[in-house]
Amino acid sequence: MSYGGGYDDNAGGYGSQPTPSRDKPRRDYDSQTLIPVTIKMILDAMSSPSGDGASGDLVLADERPIHMIKLVCAIRTSEARSTNTFLDVEDGTGIFQVKVFSSGRDDGSGDADCSAMQQMRMEACQDNQYVRIIGQVREFDGTRQIIANDVRVLSSGDELSYHYLEVAHSYEKHLKRKQQQGQGIFGGGMMGYGIGNVASSGGPPPHGGGVGLSAHGGNLGGGSRINDAVIAFIQSEGSMSDSGVHIDQIKASLASQGFSNSDVMNAINELSNEGHIYSTIDEQHYQYAS
The missing domain is CATH 1.10.10.10 (Winged helix-like DNA-binding domain superfamily/Winged helix DNA-binding domain)
Incomplete structure (x- = not known):
């Protein structure tokens, strides 16, 4: 399964965090709340080019900037690799790609998740399973992807x-x-x-x-x-x-x-x-x- 857009294990992509430019305006962290979304909302979001090959903030059609999102969806296919797992998920409004790191968080902090959390997250990454995903939407070379911070199996259909x-x-x-x-x-x-x-x-x-x-x-x-x-x-x-x-x-x-x-x-x-x-x-x- 090919995902393109710089998401290969050995590509630069998201494995390394670039040093923020001094000239780049500081993000408004007060507005970076967790937003419940559908896949269609992400697909329809607008991006502002940053001029460095990647994109700036994604903005929903209703003008809310996307930072952390919550998505409830079904896993249709999963592909495990050495350091991460790729998921194709859908929620009835569209299909999207999710990247889950097998070795813990990829936030640049160097603070890996505990083994129990890793195991729970990876056990949730099974085909035809409904899950709740919390993560960030990233865009590189025009390709969007969710980088999952957490993946949990739904405990009840009511959650959907x-x-x-x-x-x-x-x-x-x-x-x-x-x-x-x-x-x-x-x-x-x-x-x-x-x-x-x-x-x-x-x-x-x-x-x-x-x-x-x-x-x-x-x-x-x-x-x-x-x-x-x-x-x-x-x-x-x-x-x-x-x-x-x-x-x-x-x-x-x-x-x-x-x-x-x-x-x-x-x-x-x-x-x-x-x-x-x-x-x-x-x-x-x-x-x-x-």
């Missing part, structure tokens, strides 16, 4: 669902922070990352113009009176809880406005498919896609 919720929640928090700062809102949405309403084939949720409720009951972007009523209720009540609003609450509230339960369910399905709202902890709870 929880990870997608984390991805969506992290995105929404970032979006809300940018809105509060008065910065421009990027397009796309969680459906652009391959998730959001995972089963939906709809396009990315709209952001920006036409989503505010005016004093005269302006259009919320739902396209009809009942759709706007559903969005308005979820916006109002959903802000009080990360889990959003239960559909029974929506039905009860809109019944007083003359809408039947079937009308409400049709509106919820339509808004979900269009990306205006998304399900959270289960298919009975919905949150507004800001």
Whole structure:
């Protein structure tokens, strides 16, 4: 199996750490948080050329810089070598390559992981196994790869669902922070990352113009009176809880406005498919896609 792009065992690549240039601006370590991601998010990330054959920081489509990432995925193939193991992983949004060092960390510290941690990490690197990976995304000569700091087998299938919720929640928090700062809102949405309403084939949720409720009951972007009523209720009540609003609450509230339960369910399905709202902890709870 060939991986190219300077990832051979004997290539320079990541085995050695270049001395940082004095002229290169210092990284903002406060922004280097652990970000839950999907493979599609990494593939769609933009890179800033550094001029030395490698690339600078990778930036997600929503303008967050990538440093440490968390990915939940399935290992499809693995190839063990003398000092490392290469994995081909996929999560339903794409396929990516992961490099796991057999002899411990490759962070230049010279501090190797304890043997128990090494053994646990390597035992997780088995074909057709679902794992949680924490690591850094590196790019060299246009080829991207995850350098894994840790690989763990999932203890439950719930971890996969929880990870997608984390991805969506992290995105929404970032979006809300940018809105509060008065910065421009990027397009796309969680459906652009391959998730959001995972089963939906709809396009990315709209952001920006036409989503505010005016004093005269302006259009919320739902396209009809009942759709706007559903969005308005979820916006109002959903802000009080990360889990959003239960559909029974929506039905009860809109019944007083003359809408039947079937009308409400049709509106919820339509808004979900269009990306205006998304399900959270289960298919009975919905949150507004800001």
